[in-house]
Amino acid sequence: MSMIDQTALAYQDGALRVNGVAIDAASIDDEVRHQSDAPDPHAAARRALAIRELLRQRAIELKLIAEAAALDDASLDRLLDTELSVPTATRADCDRYYESHPANFRQNDIVFASHILFAVTGRAPLALVRHKAETTLQKVLAAPGTFEDTAREVSNCPSAGIGGSLGQLLRGDSVPEFERALFDTQDLGVLPRLINTRFGFHIVRIDRRVEGERLPFESVEADIARFLGERVRHKAIQQYVTVLASRARIEGADLGEANGPLVQ
Numbered sequence: 497m498s499m500i501d502q503t504a505l506a507y508q509d510g511a512l513r514v515n516g517v518a519i520d521a522a523s524i525d526d527e528v529r530h531q532s533d534a535p536d537p538h539a540a541a542r543r544a545l546a547i548r549e550l551l552r553q554r555a556i557e558l559k560l561i562a563e564a565a566a567l568d569d570a571s572l573d574r575l576l577d578t579e580l581s582v583p584t585a586t587r588a589d590c591d592r593y594y595e596s597h598p599a600n601f602r603q604n605d606i607v608f609a610s611h612i613l614f615a616v617t618g619r620a621p622l623a624l625v626r627h628k629a630e631t632t633l634q635k636v637l638a639a640p641g642t643f644e645d646t647a648r649e650v651s652n653c654p655s656a657g658i659g660g661s662l663g664q665l666l667r668g669d670s671v672p673e674f675e676r677a678l679f680d681t682q683d684l685g686v687l688p689r690l691i692n693t694r695f696g697f698h699i700v701r702i703d704r705r706v707e708g709e710r711l712p713f714e715s716v717e718a719d720i721a722r723f724l725g726e727r728v729r730h731k732a733i734q735q736y737v738t739v740l741a742s743r744a745r746i747e748g749a750d751l752g753e754a755n756g757p758l759v760q
Contacts, residue, residue, distance in 0.1 A: 512542050512748035514549040532622065533692060542749035550740045551575060580732050585724035590717050593724060599680060601716050604708030605667065607678045610643065610660040611691075612636070612699040615652035629690050629697035636699055640686050643701055652696065660701070674698065 512519040527541035534540035552567035555575045561567065567575075594601060614629040616622060632650060636643050644659030651660055667679055677691040677700055684702050691698040741751045 512545060513746070514546050515553060515745050517549060517553070519545050519549060532616070533694070535623075535626070537622065539750065543751055546746055546749040546751060547737055547741075550737065550744055550746075553744075554579075554740055576733065576736075580729070580736060582725065582729045582732050585721045585728070587717070589724055590720040591713065593720050594713050594716065598710065599682065601711045601713075602708045603667075603711055605679060606706040606708070607665050607702060608704040608706075609662050609665055609678055610647065610701045610703060611653065611655070611662060612643070612647045612651040612660050613653040613655075613696055614650070614698075615696040626690075626697055629699065633686075633690060633699050636686055637688065640701075643686060643699075661703075671695075674700075678702065 512524060523545060524538075524541055527545055528537045531537040531540040531544065548567060551572060552561070552565075555561045555567055555571055556563055556565075558575065558578060560574050560578070561571050565571070612632065614625050614632075616625055628650075632646060636646055647656050647660030650656075653660070655662055665678060667675060669675075670678070671693050673693045674691055677687060677698075682705070684705070687700045687702065691700050737751075
């Protein structure tokens with residue numbers, strides 16, 4: 497039986513195994529709750545657990561943990577410190593990033609925005625909520641003048657009563673994923689994609705921007721160095737997990753490009 501056939505069979509019987517080590521259904525169900533924002537929470541849960549088991553087995557192989565031990569955060573850090581070498585960002589690296597991303601290093605920028613919220617709750621399947629949000633987005637993009645009426649009709653936010661208006665927003669006024677959509681571009685009008693946050697799916701319209709002032713490089717250099725270091729580490733972990741997966745027998749999970757909570 498081919499590896500593809502084994503994986504398909506494992507999906508059918510609900511099994512998840514990494515090099516013959518089974519991960520029980522209760523663990524999968526528990527992990528699904530942590531993956532509710534993913535397009536396919538069950539697939540994301542299986543992928544995350546498979547990656548963790550791969551790393552656990554490697555830690556055992558290197559004698560960093562005992563044979564039957566779980567992989568806790570401290571053990572994971574020891575494993576990655578042992579196996580990975582991540583270069584430190586230089587001042588020149590930080591300066592290039594600063595000059596290439598001027599919008600990221602401003603203070604007192606103001607955005608006037610509106611949104612239509614499709615809340616994610618336990619009452620409706622996630623895929624159904626996403627589909628409704630996508631369908632509505634396409635309609636609003638085709639007829640932007642209908643945004644406020646649509647917000648009044650379907651938005652799950654109290655702002656629906658005023659056509660979805662959120663008024664003026666500063667950095668720090670909203671959750672990070674929503675803030676990035678507002679401030680990390682210079683777009684105006686209805687954004688062409690949904691914004692996914694812990695609250696649900698948002699159709700966002702940027703009504704107006706008021707520019708603040710640019711932060712001096714010296715005040716943000718340490719933050720840029722930390723960000724660049726984390727980005728390089730993220731890529732290194734992705735590649736490391738991909739190598740481990742290429743040597744392993746994984747049934748019941750598709751690691752794709754080895755993306756998961758441990759490598760995001």
